[in-house]
Amino acid sequence: MGVSIEVTNLNAWYGTNHTLQDIDLNIPANHATALIGPSGCGKSTFVRCLNRMHETNPIARVTGTVLIGGLDIYADAKPVEIRRRVGMVFQRPNPFPTMSIYDNVAAGLKLNGYSNRKVLDEIVEKSLKNSALWEEVKDELKKKSGASLSGGQQQRLCIARALAVDPEVLLMDEPASALDPVSTSKIEDLIFQLKSQYTIVIVTHNMQQAARVAEKTGFFLNGRMVEFDSTHKIFTNPSDKRTEDYITGRFG
Amino acid sequence: MTRIRFQQSLEELKEQLLVMAGLAEQSIQRAIEAYRVRDLSICNLVSISEMSINRLEREIDQAALDLLAMEQPMAIDLRFILSVIKINADLERVGDAAKSISDRVRSMEQMAQADLPVDIPRMAELAEEMVRKSLQAFIEGDAELARSILTMDDAVDAMNRAAYKALTKVMEEQSHLAPQALNALMISRALERVADHATNIAEDVIFWVQGADVRHHKSLKTAPDPHTME
Amino acid sequence: MGLRTSLGEETLRDEHQLRAKLRTLADGAATGLAVLATVMVVAPLVAIFVYLVYKGAVSLNWAFFTHNPVPVGEAGGGMANAIVGSGILLGVGSLIGIPIGIAGGIFLAEFGRGTRLANAIRFTADVLNGVPSIVMGIAVYSLVVVPQGHFSAFSGGVALGIMMIPTVCRTTEEMLLMVPHAVREAALALGVPNWRSVLSITVRTASAGIITGCMLAFARVAGETAPLIFTAFGNVGWSEKLSEPIAALPLQIYVYALSPYDEWHRLAWAGALVLIVLIVLAVSLVRYVTSRGVLKGAS
Numbered sequence: 033m034g035v036s037i038e039v040t041n042l043n044a045w046y047g048t049n050h051t052l053q054d055i056d057l058n059i060p061a062n063h064a065t066a067l068i069g070p071s072g073c074g075k076s077t078f079v080r081c082l083n084r085m086h087e088t089n090p091i092a093r094v095t096g097t098v099l100i101g102g103l104d105i106y107a108d109a110k111p112v113e114i115r116r117r118v119g120m121v122f123q124r125p126n127p128f129p130t131m132s133i134y135d136n137v138a139a140g141l142k143l144n145g146y147s148n149r150k151v152l153d154e155i156v157e158k159s160l161k162n163s164a165l166w167e168e169v170k171d172e173l174k175k176k177s178g179a180s181l182s183g184g185q186q187q188r189l190c191i192a193r194a195l196a197v198d199p200e201v202l203l204m205d206e207p208a209s210a211l212d213p214v215s216t217s218k219i220e221d222l223i224f225q226l227k228s229q230y231t232i233v234i235v236t237h238n239m240q241q242a243a244r245v246a247e248k249t250g251f252f253l254n255g256r257m258v259e260f261d262s263t264h265k266i267f268t269n270p271s272d273k274r275t276e277d278y279i280t281g282r283f284g
Numbered sequence: 285m286t287r288i289r290f291q292q293s294l295e296e297l298k299e300q301l302l303v304m305a306g307l308a309e310q311s312i313q314r315a316i317e318a319y320r321v322r323d324l325s326i327c328n329l330v331s332i333s334e335m336s337i338n339r340l341e342r343e344i345d346q347a348a349l350d351l352l353a354m355e356q357p358m359a360i361d362l363r364f365i366l367s368v369i370k371i372n373a374d375l376e377r378v379g380d381a382a383k384s385i386s387d388r389v390r391s392m393e394q395m396a397q398a399d400l401p402v403d404i405p406r407m408a409e410l411a412e413e414m415v416r417k418s419l420q421a422f423i424e425g426d427a428e429l430a431r432s433i434l435t436m437d438d439a440v441d442a443m444n445r446a447a448y449k450a451l452t453k454v455m456e457e458q459s460h461l462a463p464q465a466l467n468a469l470m471i472s473r474a475l476e477r478v479a480d481h482a483t484n485i486a487e488d489v490i491f492w493v494q495g496a497d498v499r500h501h502k503s504l505k506t507a508p509d510p511h512t513m514e
Numbered sequence: 515m516g517l518r519t520s521l522g523e524e525t526l527r528d529e530h531q532l533r534a535k536l537r538t539l540a541d542g543a544a545t546g547l548a549v550l551a552t553v554m555v556v557a558p559l560v561a562i563f564v565y566l567v568y569k570g571a572v573s574l575n576w577a578f579f580t581h582n583p584v585p586v587g588e589a590g591g592g593m594a595n596a597i598v599g600s601g602i603l604l605g606v607g608s609l610i611g612i613p614i615g616i617a618g619g620i621f622l623a624e625f626g627r628g629t630r631l632a633n634a635i636r637f638t639a640d641v642l643n644g645v646p647s648i649v650m651g652i653a654v655y656s657l658v659v660v661p662q663g664h665f666s667a668f669s670g671g672v673a674l675g676i677m678m679i680p681t682v683c684r685t686t687e688e689m690l691l692m693v694p695h696a697v698r699e700a701a702l703a704l705g706v707p708n709w710r711s712v713l714s715i716t717v718r719t720a721s722a723g724i725i726t727g728c729m730l731a732f733a734r735v736a737g738e739t740a741p742l743i744f745t746a747f748g749n750v751g752w753s754e755k756l757s758e759p760i761a762a763l764p765l766q767i768y769v770y771a772l773s774p775y776d777e778w779h780r781l782a783w784a785g786a787l788v789l790i791v792l793i794v795l796a797v798s799l800v801r802y803v804t805s806r807g808v809l810k811g812a813s
Contacts, residue, residue: 083703085699085702085703088699088702112705112706112707113705114705115702115703115704115705116704116705117705119703119704120703122696122699122700122703124696126694126696126697126699126700127700128697128700128701128715128718128719129697129719130718130719130721131718139701139704139706139715140704140705140706143701143704143706143710143711143714143715144705144706190700193700193704194703194704197704197705239356239358240356267358267359267362268358268359268362268363268495269359269360269363269494269495270359276359276360279358279359280287280357280358280359280360280361281286281287281290281358282286282287283286
């Protein structure tokens with residue numbers, strides 16, 4: 033089941049660059065929330081603060097509070113623990129190139145010590161089914177490498193890999209931007225189905241995509257969150273002129 | 285500013301609609317003039333205009349559809365195109381009403397003049413004013429002006445009801461004047477419809493500019509829920 | 515290209531044709547030079563190999579591979595002990611050099627990036643690489659042979675191992691750095707601790723390149739003679755223990771080539787041929803074995 037995310041007064045830096053300023057945001061559980069905004073507005077940095085990947089960069093710094101399911105992820109937990117509960121799918125599909133499809137999906141579990149073959153088999157199958165890839169690869173799980181799949185399939189493989197460790201939150205950083213329209217549709221349908229089990233946060237450049245999959249949308253600009261509301265409101269009658277100018281294409 | 289071509293397309297769509305509006309407004313004015321001076325040549329002008337109005341309606345709908353399909357408009361742009369489509373339909377009906385009036389004028393040509401207890405010119409004046417103001421509101425994107433039109437509709441409705449009462453009385457008591465009375469009643473109805481369309485146009489302008497749906501505001505308060513019929 | 519001269523379009527067309535011809539000529543000349551350069555690089559290699567076969571094959575027989583050297587004047591004799599000895603020395607050397615080199619490479623690439631210690635290690639490795647092999651031999655002589663009191667296979671292995679370290683270390687570092695950042699991020703995002711991610715994911719992804727680095731180091735030290743002169747020292751018979759001096763192919767070739775005996779010269783040629791062939795075989799075998807484990811379509 034998914035959990036809610038409460039962000040209070042989040043600030044983030046890359047060196048001296050104040051990338052995120054005073055972000056306050058409540059992301060509801062078991063919903064898909066989209067984050068839109070022009071390039072460099074900070075939305076990718078924001079999601080990377082939610083699973084503590086931002087700090088893997090040596091010059092990165094974060095202040096503020098992030099509560100995931102009530103747990104303060106900076107004060108009361110270690111990064112490794114958080115990343116097991118908050119999964120991430122990246123913009124460019126990045127399956128482990130030397131591993132088979134099976135090993136790719138099982139990687140998160142195997143590397144954390146799980147070794148029971150039966151359990152792994154079950155989880156791999158369930159994850160691949162949940163990411164709508166099972167039918168296409170079930171006969172070649174151990175023979176084909178993860179990198180030999182098409183782009184759309186690779187991305188679904190990465191989703192399966194993220195789901196296999198049973199996270200509560202799934203962060204997706206422009207998951208379909210490198211994919212063709214058909215693959216994009218499949219990913220979007222997937223997000224729709226996954227919503228009921230996970231809390232999904234999706235960063236996207238594609239406003240129509242945000243409109244198609246997300247119940248709530250947040251608009252980021254220059255490191256600040258300008259407006260956060262139901263997707264319907266944002267795209268038919270936003271409150272802030274900057275939001276309106278962005279979504280109607282007058283800038284960005 | 286990006287999407288310059290798109291902004292230009294929106295401007296062109298607006299221009300097209302204004303041409304259509306001009307024709308519709310002119311048709312109403314001509315139809316009422318034809319009624320006043322009983323000039324059949326003016327009725328012919330109305331008939332010719334009607335064809336142009338119909339052709340323009342199709343062109344505008346097509347242009348709006350193209351913009352929706354090709355440009356994925358959002359928020360205010362989306363509302364604008366939707367209201368253009370609706371105003372387009374209302375203007376075409378205004379043109380139809382004008383033709384209807386002009387047809388009544390033609391048939392009344394055969395009849396004797398009659399002095400009827402109904403102030404058609406006054407109704408026409410009000411209806412024309414409503415059309416003119418609603419189009420002004422559209423040109424300037426003025427929601428306040430649009431709101432002021434919503435209340436004018438009540439006056440026209442009242443006049444139409446009064447005309448109905450008076451003219452049915454005439455048809456009962458002075459049956460030799462029945463044809464004229466009937467025609468006058470139909471003209472009154474046409475003018476009432478013109479006022480309704482002007483009201484619709486005003487509501488569409490408010491929707492476009494403010495994103496508020498103010499249609500059927502009076503009846504909604506007491507209407508049963510269509511989902512439960514309670 | 516739209517300028518029209520006052521002389522008209524015909525001149526323009528001629529000019530275009532001339533330019534096209536010159537371009538084709540330049541293209542041909544460049545291709546020719548490239549081919550020539552390749553030939554000049556490959557030719558010495560081919561020449562050496564052909565010459566070796568010519569001079570050495572004639573002395574190859576079963577005895578060469580099964581018998582130890584015999585005194586001058588006697589018939590028969592071979593380099594069996596040298597072949598085996600080289601194998602043992604390279605084995606010991608690999609056991610020393612490869613783990614240290616890989617560990618060093620992992621440290622440089624993954625854990626010590628940018629630190630002063632890492633820079634110092636890298637600098638040391640580069641210097642070590644440049645140490646002349648004879649100096650290496652003398653150094654190991656002082657450090658291992660003198661305290662032990664005798665020449666030994668072990669000291670020879672140490673010398674070869676130390677020479678392998680810089681190559682293995684630098685190649686490992688470079689191959690690890692070539693692993694895309696995206697792969698590391700994927701592992702981290704799964705909640706895998708950094709050390710685990712490095713070993714199980716990053717190293718595994720770079721494994722093909724790391725193995726190549728090891729083979730490069732192996733091929734290089736397989737033919738080294740100078741470091742073995744004062745360490746392994748050589749042996750006319752079989753060595754029973756690692757603490758005894760041991761024969762090695764390069765060493766044997768050196769000794770025989772310098773001798774005044776024709777018989778030994780011919781054996782030296784044969785030895786040289788065998789040495790090169792064995793190195794090529796060893797490298798190919800490793801390649802084959804590791805490629806068996808690679809999956810369909812893996813990068």
